[in-house]
Amino acid sequence: MLEFSDKIKHCYTLKPLDFNIGDMESVKKDYEKICTSLNLNLRNIYRPSQTHSTNIKCVDDQIPGIYTPEFQETDGLITDKQNKVLSLTFADCICLYFYDPIQNVIACIHSGWKGTYGEIAKNAVRILKTEYNVEPKNLICCISPSIRDCCFEVSEDVKDMFYEKFKGFKEIKDIIKKSEDNNKYYIDTVLINKVILKKEGLREANIIDSGICTKCEKNKMHSYREDKEKAGRNTGIITLI
Numbered sequence: 001m002l003e004f005s006d007k008i009k010h011c012y013t014l015k016p017l018d019f020n021i022g023d024m025e026s027v028k029k030d031y032e033k034i035c036t037s038l039n040l041n042l043r044n045i046y047r048p049s050q051t052h053s054t055n056i057k058c059v060d061d062q063i064p065g066i067y068t069p070e071f072q073e074t075d076g077l078i079t080d081k082q083n084k085v086l087s088l089t090f091a092d093c094i095c096l097y098f099y100d101p102i103q104n105v106i107a108c109i110h111s112g113w114k115g116t117y118g119e120i121a122k123n124a125v126r127i128l129k130t131e132y133n134v135e136p137k138n139l140i141c142c143i144s145p146s147i148r149d150c151c152f153e154v155s156e157d158v159k160d161m162f163y164e165k166f167k168g169f170k171e172i173k174d175i176i177k178k179s180e181d182n183n184k185y186y187i188d189t190v191l192i193n194k195v196i197l198k199k200e201g202l203r204e205a206n207i208i209d210s211g212i213c214t215k216c217e218k219n220k221m222h223s224y225r226e227d228k229e230k231a232g233r234n235t236g237i238i239t240l241i
Contacts, residue, residue: 018232048074095144095236136201
């Protein structure tokens with residue numbers, strides 16, 4: 001999306017910045033750092049209370065802030081308004097950044113394994129179509145650093161859930177692979193999202209993957225799989241300017 005730097009600003013943060021709400025003052029200071037770097041107004045931050053749902057809300061004239069009542073149990077934000085800074089947090093989960101340069105609309109979507117299973121990416125594209133007259137062929141989607149199939153190892157019960165849900169995908173053999181541990185499997189949630197996006201009409205050339213694994217790069221980014229409850233949070237930010 002760098003070719004649209006006159007229309008949007010976006011980023012994915014690295015350590016030592018930490019957006020996990022534990023110490024609100026520390027989080028505000030880190031927001032101040034990133035907003036200063038991007039020349040954004042801290043008061044325009046919209047950050048929902050994420051619950052690994054498939055709920056997506058449109059940002060219009062609501063009061064901005066962190067965990068405001070309007071954005072409870074929300075894992076995606078969409079807007080066509082300028083200076084609305086969409087900020088979601090991640091620690092292995094996928095951040096899907098959407099931009100349509102024709103309708104000038106953006107979205108920031110949190111797709112962890114539960115969101116991926118629930119096809120939140122499909123929900124996002126369909127809301128963009130119905131609410132903002134977006135044609136999927138014009139949509140650009142950037143996929144952030146996230147845990148990859150090299151590190152997302154699951155037990156048989158989770159594997160069975162994903163197999164039953166996505167067994168109709170011709171890519172299923174690449175989505176689910178056997179681990180060296182006979183009772184474990186690797187799941188490629190990034191590939192699932194790519195397949196969903198293409199099925200919803202996005203052009204393959206417009207799906208841009210960072211290719212970075214947060215667990216492999218745990219020294220640079222927060223990883224829940226690595227640090228469990230002690231894990232911090234990266235934030236994905238996107239705004240229209």
